[in-house]
Amino acid sequence: MLFKKVRPGRLGLIAGQGNFPLLLAEAARRRNVEVVAFAVKKLTSPRIEELAARVHWLALGQLQRAIDLFHEEGLRYAVMAGRVPVTQIFKLHTLDRRALKIITSLKSKQADSILGRVVEEFAAENIEFIDSAHYLSDLLPQRGLLTNHRRPTDQEMADVEFAQGLAKSVAGLDIGQTVVVKSGAVVAVEAMEGTDQTILRAGEVAGPGTVVVKVSKPKQDRRFDVPIVGITTIKHLVRARCAVLAMSAGETLFFDQEEAIKMAEENDICLLAI
Structure with a gap:
């Protein structure tokens, strides 16, 4: 999938498991991009606190809260990095109305279908996701x-x-x-x-x-x-x-x-x- 070149000065990072969000935050910061992280409780490494300008800790499934925080922060660009096990989605009791509406409306519960719809929800709020490898092309x-x-x-x-x-x-x-x-x-x-x-x-x-x-x-x-x-x-x-x-x-x-x-x-x- 091709993406236009973007150079956001500020970036909202939705951070999942593993080192990916940490490496991405570090790489973006080296390019003078202010990173605001949206971390998932019990999944995202606490080290994200050292690399992001600010961190908002959310429960998995708090979609509306995440979007509200993007607006409060004045963020126009977002990036997604790190694994969120699909199996977690089916054990959730924290899905808000907006997230629940997505899950129940999808015929396919595959990861691409779910995440694609999440990206669409952000786009409807004028928030654009960029290529997750944008700052890590050397890897x-x-x-x-x-x-x-x-x-x-x-x-x-x-x-x-x-x-x-x-x-x-x-x-x-x-x-x-x-x-x-x-x-x-x-x-x-x-x-x-x-x-x-x-x-x-x-x-x-x-x-x-x-x-x-x-x-x-x-x-x-x-x-x-x-x-x-x-x-x-x-x-x-x-x-x-x-x-x-x-x-x-x-x-x-x-x-x-x-x-x-x-x-x-x-x-x-x-x-x-x-």
Whole structure:
């Protein structure tokens, strides 16, 4: 999805789990952008307090309150970063009327459908979401081998090509973005559990030597969904004794690159961008 170039002086950051919102806040601040964070209680790292000019802590599902605060802050631009497990949405007792109306009106309760509607609600209030990778483009690896200790074998590359086609099909259905194969056989397909649990499940089913492929969606909307790989991903690859991880070139945010590549090489795991 293409976005016009924007240079907001002030930015509202809707921050979920993990390091993504922290890295984004830090990168935006380096560019003299004032970041006002909207953090989710029990999900967002408290470290966001150190990186944002101000932080509003909200319960997941307080959509109207978030929009009201955007207006109070005078914010015109928003960015979404960090994971909010879809499973949390179905356990909520804190959905306000506006959020509840969205959830009950959607036929599909997939993440893209829900977040797409949230973006539309903000747009109706004259608040525009920008590309989540806008300030982190240097963390999008380009095509090629990212580790240096060895090249993938012919069989591993055949598995990468096989899994890539399957993963694109699955991603196009908004089911998941990761497929794990071994010697031409499908071992695991990501669904609601996420990439890390898919990797571990594949290791339990097929043992060592699996090939993991994580792709972008055919119509990836980077306002609320960017594929991410980081040191936690590599730790799960090590636990599952995987052989290869391939990710979409120019579309996947690769965090903790130096540490992640070192760990992969030490455990004979090839990393590549395809």
